[in-house]
Amino acid sequence: MADEIRAKLGLSQQMMGSWLGISRNSVALAEGVHRSWPLGTAGQLIRLTLATLGLVYDPAGNRPAPPPLPLPPPEPEPLQSRLAYCEHHAGRLCYELNQLRLKAAPYEARLAALPALRAFTGPVKHPAREENWLALLESETETALLYDCGRGPQKLLEARIAGLEREAEVLRELVEEPAEPTPHA
Incomplete structure (x- = not known):
């Protein structure tokens, strides 16, 4: 699921690792099903997953996300x-x-x-x-x-x-x- 989120957002394994606070190699291993995601990454993964669905993570109940940022105008x-x-x-x-x-x-x-x-x-x-x-x-x-x-x-x-x-x-x-x-x- 995390690799689908990474692909949807166009993130490199390095960028995903930076968001999760882990190395690129750890992301590659977790996506390759060689091992599970390191402890402590679940919260960030949930936030990222919900954000792609237009929701803000809230333990009391997820809520709609603010409107998306505008597209930059062409040069x-x-x-x-x-x-x-x-x-x-x-x-x-x-x-x-x-x-x-x-x-x-x-x-x-x-x-x-x-x-x-x-x-x-x-x-x-x-x-x-x-x-x-x-x-x-x-x-x-x-x-x-x-x-x-x-x-x-x-x-x-x-x-x-x-x-x-x-x-x-x-x-x-x-x-x-x-x-x-x-x-x-």
């Missing part, structure tokens, strides 16, 4: 630093996304023109060369759009931007959150 500097990072990189990625869209526009125009070029039924001076050229144009266009600047690469950037913007939103709320008043003792 603002790391939050502000990360917020600046997210905002900067989201802006940079928005610029990159705009550049990808500009780069994709001629390739998209090629895709729109290719069916009309192939649908031409009039005489062609060098049909095989023209078909090779159209095939090369289509292949080059498809490769560029798939791997360089098309919807896939654009969507990946949009996802990264959305993640950074959401992270910045959460950080902004934390930075702007008013500090909770500390209770006076």
Whole structure:
């Protein structure tokens, strides 16, 4: 039971021993079921156990514990630093996304023109060369759009931007959150 309390509170064997007034080795032996807890530790063990249950030990009758101590507020500097990072990189990625869209526009125009070029039924001076050229144009266009600047690469950037913007939103709320008043003792 004491090892569960120690684990719940995140105490090292050294810290537990310090609370109980015994050595770390004595704690290790008692937890390892090699021997029972040393005499004189029962009172401290009971107090610690009851405290984890929200009770104050009292031989006349246990009573509810006072409210827990407040959580410390987050340090603002790391939050502000990360917020600046997210905002900067989201802006940079928005610029990159705009550049990808500009780069994709001629390739998209090629895709729109290719069916009309192939649908031409009039005489062609060098049909095989023209078909090779159209095939090369289509292949080059498809490769560029798939791997360089098309919807896939654009969507990946949009996802990264959305993640950074959401992270910045959460950080902004934390930075702007008013500090909770500390209770006076």
